[in-house]
Structures are given as structure tokens and as C-alpha cells.
Amino acid sequence: MNGYCMGATMLAAITCCCAACAGNSQMEPLVAALRGQDDGARWRASIALGHLGKPAVPALVEALRDPDYKVRIAAANAIRDMGSKGAESVPILAENLSYSRDRELGYGAKEPSLYAGSPSMQVRWCAVAALGHIGPKALPAVPALLAMLRGEYESGLVGPKPGDVYGQKHWRAFELRGAAAWVLQKLGPGAAAEYPHVIPALAAALKDPARMVRLNAAAALRKMGPAAQGAVPALLEALKHEDQYTRIYAALAFTALGKQAAPYVPQLIQCHNTVHLDSLSRKRIRRAVFDISGEWPKVEPDSKPSLRGNEWAALGRRDFLLVVQPFGDSSLVIDPDKLIEAFVTARMANAMTCWPDHTWYNTPPPTADQMKQWGMAIVWYFFTEDIFNPKLERDWGFATLDEYNLALTERILEMGRALGKRRCLWSVGHEQMDAVGQWANQPDGSNRPPVFEAKMEGYEFYRRWITTSLHKRHWLEYGSTRPGKFYDGWNTAGKATWEFLADHKIDTSPVTMMSGGVSPVLAHASFDILPQIGAYWWECQIDGASLQIGSAYLRGASRQYGKQWLLDASPWSPVHGGPGWGFVDGKWSGGVTDAMQLRTWVYGYLAGASAVLEESSGGTHFRIEPYPHGPSDRPIMTSVGRTAQAAARFCFDLCPDRGQPYNPVAVLLEHAHGFESRPPHQLPAGRRLGLYADERGRA
């Protein structure tokens, strides 16, 4: 039975199987699919079982004992989706927190991957995510979570071998410790009341070598209320931590104590004054002091150091942005101020991109003043339905998801008003727009690809998909296959961005709006459907599609509609895996090679892109040595970083006049092109190409 047929069967099972009357016979096909060999059918069964709720729990408990780790993942995800209804599975989920089968299973040379991790890590991730969603009824899992937080289970994981730079960069065992703290944050004061070891364990985690663990521990303490008193000595120490984010999170944690924190206000103000270049965090700490003491503190003014040094002609360019991504250091260990300073002084770029979501922990978004100091333009990547947003909403202390989204939106618009529309761009997403394989995803776990009798029907579906919340279903598939990234489930309950903006009557005219995709052939359709966008974002390189053909579509669409296009050079390589640090000790450490990156970046410049984005550059252009425990305030430029410098030197210093790309031949297509099925190409491992929308997503 293929995946699509299984989807239909599952739908039938659900149709006649409400939560009250679901019997074994009706659940059998779902459980069989969960334990079968078809991965596609498995994840759909997982969603369908999650949809059924409590009647499915006994079968899922059994599945969580299955020898196949994929079955356990699917079962845990089903429980995650049903939330508190899955409470009976807490004991077995807790057992899965120490699941260790890496040695028996083995895994490929390029594992652990950035998103998936090793098989054991994936199982644990999914179990911890399910516990987080069960909520207060997951309290019996606290002893196991504390063991996980202390790293006691990590001996069961197979780490990278000595000298394996790729493995070292992508080794994410620490995320499991951070995830344990995250669940404790969600369990709140009840956990501390019932288990006296919670507060000491969180206090100890403030010294964890991994930033993510420290931040989640501090965020958890903030949720514990007066019980956090026991962590005050550790929090006071954390206020002086060398890592700025740790200091900020520790300061905010004092709000848990309410008025009882008043004696520590001097230390909080002192901490405030050690936070540089981050006015948003400084503001949050001042707010915390006000909440504690009832008075706004007298503090040193926000620092305004000049980092620009000598003027650089590139900073005045309006026609072309070379964009780096210093916010949200994916290597998680470099001091954020030092990293930004390194990017600015290295003359690598004249713009920065900020992705306030899409990250595990808060990356304080920059202010307009900061951007002006650095002389940089900005490209925002933010969408209101992002599955990370609920965590960020809690971490920042917003009352609702809407409040969080409104605050971020206002920050973006404020920057547009300060920098000007040409120097402040806002993309509402791309990868969720055109993976046609995911257009078939249904919330009940069935899989029903839309059937188009004519191309215009495909066009109209695409219109609905990109302009409404329908495209949230894209994340449904990811939510079941990439737990490391999407642990919080696929549906935030928040509306997708265009609907959110319309509901709140938000005027986006101060910024250049963008939509986009991984398929460049849909640029004409996007410009036509969304006249409010000024540019199309094309994520390229990631799947091996021709830049020349993709650019012919984008450039033509831009010229036809009088718009711009951004070339997002993703460093994820279909042959070299996740991005590394270029050459390290003469060996290639992963990702698209420096030689290809350089050609891609310069190609984008000459081909007429108004912006070229060096995606993930925060984790590739600089590193610390030794990794990950070297001095976090001393970023060292990698070979990728040197390549970026060379590209910037070419675009801005050696060849600042690119004129206009000369393309005298117009290829004239029907407007509703790009919606027909295409066969897979002869590529390794069933990979598909990204020029056309329906070649992605089903690999």
C-alpha cells in the first residue's frame, strides 16, 4: 500500500471513529501504519492517532516500547499533538528520555545532522516534547527530567570522534539538557513544590557550559515563583557571567521573587550596565527592576559605541545589499556583541538579516539606532505563525502570542520608518510556500494532494496557500520529522502573517515586504497575487537547482513587475551536509564549498539581485578556538569568512559598478506556468530539484 492510499484509509478510520467510540478494529490500520515500513504513512498515522486522543494512548504506549526508534518517534509525536489527553503515557515517555540505541543502530558519516541528531537523540527529543505538551500531568516525569538536565543520560549517546570537525560542530547533546529545563519551565511552580531538587538543579544548570541550557534554566526559574529564592546565590553569580545572554536571562529571573527581590536591585542595575548594544534587553531589565521595586532605576544611558571605524563606500550603497546573519549565532557560543563587532569591522557586508523566530532562544532584535551605528541595512525574516513563537512569547514575558507578534511587528515597522523602505525589508517566509508535496497535508493526518484539472486551478490554490493560514499545514510534516527544530508542534494557533496583518489593520508601507519560495518559477505568480510585496526571496543552492535558470525567472519577473529579488544562498549542501567552518586543518568541514559560495554570491551580484544573503553566516564565518569551550569573546574568522570578505571586496571595492545585467532574449510563458507535475530527476538518493514547485517535498 502506498502512502497516498494509506492516507485515504486513515481518513476513513477517522471519519467513523470519534474519540468516544474508537475501537481496536478502527485503530488497527493506523497502528499498523505506525509500525510499518513506509515513513510517509507512519507520520500520517502519527498525526491521525494524535487526532483521536485518549483512546489511542494504550496503543501508543505500546509503540513507545517498539524496537524501531522511528516507531517510538511517531508515537511520541502523536502524544505531543493530543496534549494533556496523553497523560497516561508519562511513565513510558520518561523511560524514553534515556533511550540509547546509537551503538546498535549506527548512523551515517554526516550524522548527527543539525536538525535530527542521532536516533537516540531524536527519540529523546520527541519524548521530552510530548511531556512538555502534556503539561502539569507530566509531573511524575520530573525525576527523569532532572537526570536529563544533569546530563546523566548522555553516556548512552555516541558522540563525534576526535578530529571530526563536522560532528563536533553539529553535536547537540546539550540541547537535551536545555530541553529538560524547557519542560520544567512549562511545568512551573508545581514541579518545584513537589520535587525539592528542582530548584537546586536549575541553579546548577546556570553554570552549564552550553548557553542554551543556562538560558532555559534561568527562564524556568523565572516561572517558579517564590520557590526560586533558593536559587538566588546562583542567579547573583549568573549576573556576572561572561556570556551576556546569560546575564540578561538571570536578571529577568529575579521577577519570580516579586517584591522579595528588592535587595538585589543594585546588582540588577549593575548587570544592566554591563549589557551593551542591546537596548531591548536593557529595557526589559529596567522593566524588571520597576516590577520589583516600583521605581524606574537610574542607570547609565544606553551605550552608543561607534563600531564603523572608517567610512566604507559599501554602507552607502542602495542598489545592492550583501547580507550577513550575525544575530542568532547558530554555533551558540560566541558573545553576541563580539560577533556583531567582528562582522562589522571585517567589511564583509552592508546589511544584516534578523530572524527573531526560527531559533531556540531569544535573539534580541536590534534597534534602529544600532543599525544606524553599524551603517547597515536590515532584512527581517519573521512570520507570525512560526512554531518557535510560543516559546519566545513566554521567554520575553508577553501575555499572549498576539502581543508578542504585535511587538515584533512594531519593531520592524519602527525600523523601516527610521532607515527607510529601501533599507528595511521584511520577508514573511519562503520555504513554507511552495513545497507542493506538503500542499497535500491535512490536519487529520490524511494526505490528499489537491487535484488540478487546469493550470489556473493550481494557480488559485497557490493564491490561497500563500495568502491565508492554509500554508501552516506545511509545518505539519516538518513537525513530525524534525523534532530538534520543531519540538513545539506544528500549529501555534496564531494566524499566518498576511491574515494577522489584515486583522490588526497594520500598514506595512514603511518597509519593503517580501514573500518567496524555494521555487523561482513562481515569482511571477507571487508578484501578481501579492501586489504589496516589493521583492521575491529565493532560497537557492540547497537542492542543486540551476542559478542561471532560476535567475532568468526572477529577473524577468522583477523586470515585468518593477520589483526586486533576493538571492538567499543557503549553505546546506546536498552532498556535504550542514554548514561547517570551511577548511579546518586542511579538511572540508561541511556545507557548500567556499569556491561555490564565492561564485554564487558574486553571481547574484552580477545577475541583478538587489540582495544576496549569506544565510547562517553567524555560524560559519567565525568560530572560537577551541570549540566549544574557548573564549567566547574572541571570534576567529574561518575560511568561509575570508571568502565572504573577498566577495564583499569585489562587489563594493573592486567592481562597484555592475551596470545592468544584459539579457536581450525574453522567454515568454503563459502566466499560470509551473503547476504541472514533473518527474524526479536522476539524482542521488531520490533528491529532487527546486526549480519547480512540485519537485520538492516528497523525497
Place this chain on the structure above:
Amino acid sequence: MPMSEGEHEIEQFWYAAFPGHSSFPDPGKADPDDPCAIEPLILTESAFGDCFDVLTDKCPLEVLRRYPRVITLGGIVVDKALLAKLLAYVTAGGELVVNAAHLHDSVLTNPAFGCRFGNLVESEGFGDGAKFSLRVLEPNGARAVLTDAAGRPVIVVNQLGKGRIYVVGARHNLSGTGASGKSRWLAPITEFLKRWIEPVWAVRVTTQNGAAPQVMLNKLAKGWLVTIGNHAGRHWKGMIALRLAGAGPVTVEEKWEQKAIASVRQAGVVSWKGEVPQYSFRVYRVAAAEGGTD
């Protein structure tokens, strides 16, 4: 929705224009110490040069007029309204290549094509054995510029105002009697397109060592940038010739290494020797030297 003939046509056109694009080198033949050798071919040689923009039938006439050449592809349907726009484009000086398969029945009698349209027949090909479906074209003012082995017109051209219309009778420009995954872009049509594009593509590159390169052009206020991309693992050497109006001395400067390059200007063509290391590119700026014009 199954893949239509038009989509096969688009797909095969891009393979003709950028041979080998979006594929992976054979890892068995790659140097194991060279991480570049197995990377996907996202940049490749360009058979016609990087000379294309894609527009759609919604494109306004004023945008269309910026292009001296237009070719229709895919599932486009040239009906009366679209034909009116295209004829306005041609009479003002543009050149249009349209495939008979793209023409709606309602426009087949339009005199602008300079030919009568007959039935669809099977052509035995161009002597290469590659059969294809051919719409019979009977010139009626137009002239044939490409014929099949049997002497039947495959492409005809008609002068209209300041421009020309070319009609291609080979169905969707593809081999086979019905477009499918096995159909290929017809090689003689590729050769025709090269000749058709050449007058508006000012650069010609000849390879002496290495693999055929990618060629890009950027128009400057005064002069040109000529970019040669070498995406293979071998050093590239060759001759680059750029047609340049005007007279007098010119300068050629390679922008990556900031080197002046010796060049020769003869009969309106500037020529110089080019070299590009493996997996790299070079960008030449060509402009009139002091006292010259371009």
C-alpha cells in the same frame, strides 16, 4: 495534472541552453580530495550565453519592447489579444519566434505570419533520424530558413514593419511524434537560435583549454562587463571577442585581479586572451580609452 507537451518543451529548452544544469557529477569519477568535484551543477556553461529573462503573457508591451528578441515557450496560447500585443512589438522592431503549437486556431489566418498552416505530419527529421511532428507551413510571403530532410519548411520568417516573425513548425521544438519524457530539443533549432541570438549577444568566446564556460554580460553606462565562469575542475583558457561600436582605443581590465589586459580592436571587435582558474570566474571591464568611443 500530467506534464503537458508545453512543460516538456520548457524543460528541454533549459537543458539545451544550460547543458547538464541541476545535476550532480558522477562521484565515481571525482577527485576524492576535491570537495568541489561532487557539488551539484548549479552554475554551468551557457550554450547561448546567460541571455534570458522569463516573462509571462501578462507582460505589458512597454516591458516587452526592452527585449530585441522574444521566443514563446510552454503552454502559452497566442490568441487574438496576445497576438495584437506581439504584432505591435514586432512592427516596432522586435523579433519574435513563435511555435505553431502555441497559436490559437483563431489567429492562424492572420497574414502577419506570411504563411498558410497545413496539417500536422510526421517529419523524418534532418537526416539524423530524429523524427518529429511537423505542422506544414506553406510560405505565402514568408521564406523558409530551416527545412527538414524532405525539404519541407520547419522555420519560416516574415518581415513585418521594422521587425520579423519566425514561425516554427516542429511541434514544441521537440523530437518525437508526441512530446514526452523521451523528447529532446531539436539540435537544428538550437543552431538556428544561436544564429538568431548572435546579433544581439555581443560576445563570442572560444575555448582553447578546459571546459566550455558560462558567459554573462552587464551593460555599463560606458562599456561592458564580460564575466567568464569556469565551473569545472580544470583551468580555462580561451579567446574572448566583444563587438563594440565606435572606434579608437579601448581598455580591458580584469576586475578580480585588477589587471590591465592586452587587447586587439579590429573591424568593430575587441579581442583578448582570457584565463580562469578552476571553480572560479573573471570579470573583464571593456570601455573606450581616452579619445575612443564605444
